[in-house]
Amino acid sequence: MSREDKVILAHGAGGRLSHELVEEIFVKYFGNPVLARLDDAAVLHIMQHATRNTKGTRGTKDATRNTSTDFRIALTTDSYTISPLFFPGGDIGKLAVCGTVNDLSMSGARPLYLTAAFILEEGLPLETLERVVASMAETARQTEVEIVCGDTKVVNRGGADQLFINTAGVGVVPPRVDISGSNARPGDVVLLSGPVGDHGMAIMTRREGIEFTSPLESDCAPLNGLVQAMLAASPEIHCLRDPTRGGLAATLNELATQSGVGIEVDEEAIPVREAVRGACELLGLDPLYVANEGKLVAVVPPHAAEAVLAAMRAHPYGREATVIGRVVDEHPGRVVLCTALGARRILDMLVGEQLPRIC
Amino acid sequence: MSREDKVILAHGAGGRLSHELVEEIFVKYFGNPVLARLDDAAVLHIMQHATRNTKGTRGTKDATRNTSTDFRIALTTDSYTISPLFFPGGDIGKLAVCGTVNDLSMSGARPLYLTAAFILEEGLPLETLERVVASMAETARQTEVEIVCGDTKVVNRGGADQLFINTAGVGVVPPRVDISGSNARPGDVVLLSGPVGDHGMAIMTRREGIEFTSPLESDCAPLNGLVQAMLAASPEIHCLRDPTRGGLAATLNELATQSGVGIEVDEEAIPVREAVRGACELLGLDPLYVANEGKLVAVVPPHAAEAVLAAMRAHPYGREATVIGRVVDEHPGRVVLCTALGARRILDMLVGEQLPRIC
Numbered sequence: 254m255s256r257e258d259k260v261i262l263a264h265g266a267g268g269r270l271s272h273e274l275v276e277e278i279f280v281k282y283f284g285n286p287v288l289a290r291l292d293d294a295a296v297l298h299i300m301q302h303a304t305r306n307t308k309g310t311r312g313t314k315d316a317t318r319n320t321s322t323d324f325r326i327a328l329t330t331d332s333y334t335i336s337p338l339f340f341p342g343g344d345i346g347k348l349a350v351c352g353t354v355n356d357l358s359m360s361g362a363r364p365l366y367l368t369a370a371f372i373l374e375e376g377l378p379l380e381t382l383e384r385v386v387a388s389m390a391e392t393a394r395q396t397e398v399e400i401v402c403g404d405t406k407v408v409n410r411g412g413a414d415q416l417f418i419n420t421a422g423v424g425v426v427p428p429r430v431d432i433s434g435s436n437a438r439p440g441d442v443v444l445l446s447g448p449v450g451d452h453g454m455a456i457m458t459r460r461e462g463i464e465f466t467s468p469l470e471s472d473c474a475p476l477n478g479l480v481q482a483m484l485a486a487s488p489e490i491h492c493l494r495d496p497t498r499g500g501l502a503a504t505l506n507e508l509a510t511q512s513g514v515g516i517e518v519d520e521e522a523i524p525v526r527e528a529v530r531g532a533c534e535l536l537g538l539d540p541l542y543v544a545n546e547g548k549l550v551a552v553v554p555p556h557a558a559e560a561v562l563a564a565m566r567a568h569p570y571g572r573e574a575t576v577i578g579r580v581v582d583e584h585p586g587r588v589v590l591c592t593a594l595g596a597r598r599i600l601d602m603l604v605g606e607q608l609p610r611i612c
Numbered sequence: 613m614s615r616e617d618k619v620i621l622a623h624g625a626g627g628r629l630s631h632e633l634v635e636e637i638f639v640k641y642f643g644n645p646v647l648a649r650l651d652d653a654a655v656l657h658i659m660q661h662a663t664r665n666t667k668g669t670r671g672t673k674d675a676t677r678n679t680s681t682d683f684r685i686a687l688t689t690d691s692y693t694i695s696p697l698f699f700p701g702g703d704i705g706k707l708a709v710c711g712t713v714n715d716l717s718m719s720g721a722r723p724l725y726l727t728a729a730f731i732l733e734e735g736l737p738l739e740t741l742e743r744v745v746a747s748m749a750e751t752a753r754q755t756e757v758e759i760v761c762g763d764t765k766v767v768n769r770g771g772a773d774q775l776f777i778n779t780a781g782v783g784v785v786p787p788r789v790d791i792s793g794s795n796a797r798p799g800d801v802v803l804l805s806g807p808v809g810d811h812g813m814a815i816m817t818r819r820e821g822i823e824f825t826s827p828l829e830s831d832c833a834p835l836n837g838l839v840q841a842m843l844a845a846s847p848e849i850h851c852l853r854d855p856t857r858g859g860l861a862a863t864l865n866e867l868a869t870q871s872g873v874g875i876e877v878d879e880e881a882i883p884v885r886e887a888v889r890g891a892c893e894l895l896g897l898d899p900l901y902v903a904n905e906g907k908l909v910a911v912v913p914p915h916a917a918e919a920v921l922a923a924m925r926a927h928p929y930g931r932e933a934t935v936i937g938r939v940v941d942e943h944p945g946r947v948v949l950c951t952a953l954g955a956r957r958i959l960d961m962l963v964g965e966q967l968p969r970i971c
Contacts, residue, residue, distance in 0.1 A: 260736040265766030274764060278742055282749035283728070283759040295725070295760035299685065302724055302784045326658065326685070330727035330780055331763045334771070365661055366654070368689035368780050369642070372731075377619040383637055390641035400642040401654035404690045405633060407624030408969060412693070412773040421689055421727050421780030425661045610767060 261606070267498025267544075268603030272507075291511060292434050293356040293494060294329035296426055323428045327362035329353060330421040336610045338385065338416060341455050342471030343546075345418055346388035348612060351475045351546060352497070353420040354396050358480040359493040359549065361432040362424030367393065370404040372417040385416065396475040398422070429488050436491040437512035441580040442558040444551040446479065446565055447472070447573040448524040449501050453543035454532045456611055463535070469528055474547030479570045483551065486564035492552035497612055499603050500542040504550050505578075505588040506602040516588045518578030518600070541590075542603050544611045552580060620965070626857025626903075627962030631866075650870060651793050652715040652853060653688035655785055682787045686721035688712060689780040695969045697744065697775060700814050701830030702905075704777055705747035707971060710834045710905060711856070712781040713755050717839040718852040718908065720791040721783030726752065729763040731776040744775065755834040757781070788847050795850040796871035800939040801917040803910040805838065805924055806831070806932040807883040808860050812902035812970055813891045822894070826887050833906030838929045842910065845923035851911035856971055858962050859901040863909050864937075864947040865961040875947045877937030877959070900949075901962050903970045911939060 263270040280289055287295045333349045343351075350367065357364040369389065373382065393400050451472040458469050476495065483490060492512070496504040501523065509516045525533075525540045533540045547570060553561050558576070565571030590600040622629040639648055646654045692708045702710075709726065716723040728748065732741065752759050810831040817828050835854065842849060851871070855863040860882065868875045884892075884899045892899045906929060912920050917935070924930030949959040 258738055260732045260734055260738060260741065260766055262734055262766050262768065264732065265764055271764065275762075278738070278745050279728075279762055279764075282742075282745045283752070283762070285758050285760065287758065287760040288762070295727075297725060297760065297782075299724070299782070299784065300683070302722065324659070326782070328725060328727060328780075328782055329761055330729045330778065332729045332731050332765050332778060334731060334765045334767050336771075363661065365658070366656060366687060368654075368687060369638075370689045370691045370778050370780075372691050372693060372776060373619045373623065375619055375621055379617055379619060379637075382619065383641075386637050386641045393642070399644050399646065401644065401646040401656065402688055403634075403638055403642070403647070405624055405630065405638075406691050406693045406969075406971075407619055407621050408693050408773060409621065411770070412695075412969075413776075414767065414771040417731060417772075417776070419689065419691060419729050419778035419780075421687075421729075421778075423656075423658070423685070423687055423782065425658065610765075610771075612765075 262609045263606040266603060266606040267503045290433060290435060292360060294327040294360040294362060296325050296327050296360050299326050300324045325426040327357050327360040327424045327426050329356040330419065331356060332417060332419040333612060334417050334610050335612050336414065337459065340459050340471055341468055343473035344385060344388050345416065346385035347392045348473050348546060349418040349420045350389050350392040350396060351473050352612060353422040354398060354475045354477050355495045357422045357424040358477045359495055360426060361430035361484060362426045363481065364398045364422055364424040364477050366423045367398050367400045368402050368421045369400050370419040372413050373405065373407045374413045374415050375407055375410045377415055396477060430484060432490055432493050434492055434494060434508050434511035437508050437514050437552045437580045438491065439514055439580050439582045440555055441491055441552045442555055442576055443516060443518060443578040444553065444562055445523065445575060445577045446549045446571045448526045449496065449545055449548060450525055450529040450533065450540035450543035452546040453608055453611055454529045457536065457608055458532050465528055467528055469532060472545055472547035474570050476547065476549055476570060479565065479568045482564045482568045483561050486560040487557035489557045490551055490553050490561065493549055495549045496545050498544050500544055502541045502600050503602050508552060509588050510586045513585045515581040515584040516578060517581055518590055520590050520592045522575060522577045524573055524575060538607060542607055621968045622965040625962060625965040626862050649792060649794060652718040653686040653721060655684050655686050655719050658685050659683045684785040686716050686719040686783045686785050688715040689778065690715060691776060691778040692971060693776050693969050694971050695773065696818065699818050699830055700827055702832035703744060703747050704775065705744035706751045707832055707905060708777040708779045709748050709751040709755060710832050711971060712779040713757060713834045713836050714854045716781045716783040717836045718854055719785060720789035720843060721785045722840065723757045723781055723783040723836050725782045726757050726759045727761050727780045728759050729778040731772050732764065732766045733772045733774050734766055734769045736774055755836060789843060791849055791852050793851055793853060793867050793870035796867050796873050796911045796939045797850065798873055798939050798941045799914055800850055800911045801914055801935055802875060802877060802937040803912065803921055804934060804936045805908045805930045807885045808855065808904055808907060809884055809888040809892065809899035809902035811905040812967055813888045815970055816895065816967055817891050824887055828887055828891060831904055831906035833929050835908055835929060838924065838927045841923045841927045842920050845919040846916035848916045849910055849912050849920065852908055854908045855904050857903050859903055861900045861959050862961050867911060868947050869945045872944045874940040874943040875937060876940055876950060878950050880952045881934060881936045883932055883934060897966060901966055
């Protein structure tokens, strides 16, 4: 909190200030080994608690001995404050289901159950709420997750902007899967599931009122099916992360920092749609810092890379998957971008705020 | 949504309009048997998913056969938008931990893990955030739950009022415990853990600037220890619910409706502190409709009532526990209040809004 004594928009942008806030307030006070991993979802050995009786003392272990070490759940939460509520390719409801399903998926978990909590501004048309809820329900159905509990709070007019949603999610982590942002090892291959920048630029151009001949659409999509296909190809995936706020640059920096390794990526290998590139140039933005809502980065050992890449390409949400770089021994904690002209520059985390309320 | 086409404050008050919103939008679209129970927490047989392999097909059942039918988790969520952030007896952080711990406890679960998601208004002093987070951490420590994952969103100034928190929670439901709002049976005894109205009146008098010689304090407290002591006395508890928004009246009406039974309560048996009664008279409020954050209602079979009541009275948060009524065959779905003068009147659910942003 060195330079700021008030919350500024950049604290929520997924860049350096967001990480400082997490480290200097949340990890400081809530500190525990699970939270400190800073993964998209917490992975919990919950069966160890199954043998306690109602007095809180441990009972016999026999009943659960076979499964207690293997059975793990994943738990995650995200609030959604995106503006506008409806955008090309999605809406806050679809996003609230996909975003949390994706965070669970990034631990390798199979998402099962979601919670849904709404903060509503007095005066919100009920028809708007109903459209959002219908979209959440439809996305949940397609994604095979169930919304099993919820909450509604109403705040006075001006106390919130229309509608905020929080979804928390629970999934089951398959045996032998061990995925974490801290598992990247030198020699690993870095895969990206498709072009970057679609979500952020769809929101941005919509907000700015910019029109293109081919309108930009958010890539908002549930990635659980893609991840399950990848794990079926090889359970040896080391890291998975979806590059949302802060874009691909933030995700790669997080993985490099958490794993204490260097990452090199080839600028030319990173796919960016023509329309996204054009909109970025027009607005002076770098697509590597723009949010995505239906893409993932995977770090895999070299012997598994081909099988995982093939599985990605065979899935509708990974058709344009490609190798974008590698994990190296050098410059631990740093991401280096190798440009088309053979130059190398550090790809840093975003320092300021590129676009508020993107998710 | 018969009479309203916009969200009004009463949609969040825990009364009749809140229930209409849940039934006519959330249950309609999200509809599944777990959600439709409308309990404070969803109880899930999650082990049934443990034997699926990464391809999503079922593997052998042998490893989990012994435990899969018994092992259940509870899942719940609540957003907190209380104003002011700090109040006599607590703050939004303590409330966000206690509220979710209590919702888990009302399913009989032992709370284990919480998520914490923050929506921050641009300009919020970081010192305020830090005080709230420190309070959450301290309450979690006392309650023996871990905050294992989180999220932070920042919205532009005026887009939210200071600070909202969502906590979701996961707990483990002990074997043989079967608690639900739909389990009340005629003949059951209705217990209340202590005086009602403290939380709501502490907030209300603070907001209105009313001062009393003995200041009112919120009863905000974690009830997991109390519930565990009650279950140790008898696992046969039928219903548990904490009378938050809408007060004791809403809770009793919910139980009567969900179980399809009548409930009779004795007005004189319901404890209300003198200061709360005085403040209610001054402001024209009925304490039976005022929110609590550290009380519970238990419905237990007659043969277990004495043991459960003794366990409550032996616990710091249940010292003033008492029998307030009984479950009857007559007037299913209705709560009848028997007054000191021998009259009987229907204790209905709150129709309008008594007090916004109470939690």
